[in-house]
Amino acid sequence: MTNAPASLRVTQLGARRTSQGAHDRAHAPAVAVPVTPYPDPIDWVAVPRSAQTTGARRVSVQPIRLFGDPVLRMAAQPVTVFDKELRTLVRDLSETMQAAPGAGLAAPQIGVSLRVFTYYVDGELGHLVNPDLSLTEDEQDGPEGCLSLPGLTYDCKRAYGVVAKGFNMYGDPVTIEGTQLLARCIQHETDHLDGIIFIDRLDAEQRKAAMKAIRDAEWAGQTVPQVRISPHGTFGRAL
Numbered sequence: 289m290t291n292a293p294a295s296l297r298v299t300q301l302g303a304r305r306t307s308q309g310a311h312d313r314a315h316a317p318a319v320a321v322p323v324t325p326y327p328d329p330i331d332w333v334a335v336p337r338s339a340q341t342t343g344a345r346r347v348s349v350q351p352i353r354l355f356g357d358p359v360l361r362m363a364a365q366p367v368t369v370f371d372k373e374l375r376t377l378v379r380d381l382s383e384t385m386q387a388a389p390g391a392g393l394a395a396p397q398i399g400v401s402l403r404v405f406t407y408y409v410d411g412e413l414g415h416l417v418n419p420d421l422s423l424t425e426d427e428q429d430g431p432e433g434c435l436s437l438p439g440l441t442y443d444c445k446r447a448y449g450v451v452a453k454g455f456n457m458y459g460d461p462v463t464i465e466g467t468q469l470l471a472r473c474i475q476h477e478t479d480h481l482d483g484i485i486f487i488d489r490l491d492a493e494q495r496k497a498a499m500k501a502i503r504d505a506e507w508a509g510q511t512v513p514q515v516r517i518s519p520h521g522t523f524g525r526a527l
């Protein structure tokens with residue numbers, strides 16, 4: 289998912305609750321997950337490629353897999369070892385997400401079939417390992433995009449709120465509770481871990497339009513993963 293400027297956030301694009309009811313939880317602020325601070329995202333325009341690999345700091349931005357890559361249709365495996373390799377994965381995901389820029393990124397999107405995702409919503413950077421979701425009955429409807437489908441955005445119904453239980457990269461149990469964009473992000477990224485892409489959740493007519501747009505997209509049929517520097521920006525809406 290991509291990180292939007294405030295003016296483009298879902299809540300300000302007309303996200304709508306489609307059922308009514310008292311849901312205190314739906315109005316609760318997101319519970320912060322312990323996060324490790326990361327360096328600022330890499331400015332790929334400003335940093336020459338030679339410097340990206342020769343500097344003191346390892347470059348973590350990875351190619352983002354595009355729709356059509358089989359890894360996006362696989363059920364990702366639960367994480368069982370919380371080691372340095374996992375922490376490196378979380379850093380890679382975080383930096384790749386922020387460089388895109390994105391509001392969320394799941395491990396399969398960089399070719400790693402493990403149940404891990406990162407998010408950057410409302411200024412909060414976080415991650416979750418082995419997520420287990422509880423959804424509110426209330427729904428929201430609003431625009432959604434995906435870093436694996438550059439440039440495409442469609443309205444997608446989601447639960448309005450979510451409670452996500454899982455672990456941080458050190459193996460500590462954590463719970464993330466969120467509504468609106470954070471809830472949308474968590475649902476979108478968890479779908480990725482089950483091989484589900486958001487266009488699967490569109491109604492038949494919109495899905496048909498999406499498939500046509502995908503066929504017509506300049507990146508359609510690319511077999512080699514590309515670092516996404518698309519001329520069609522997602523303006524931070526993709527996930």
Ligand SMILES: [Zn+2]
Nearest residue numbers: 289434435527
């Ligand atoms: Zn996505």
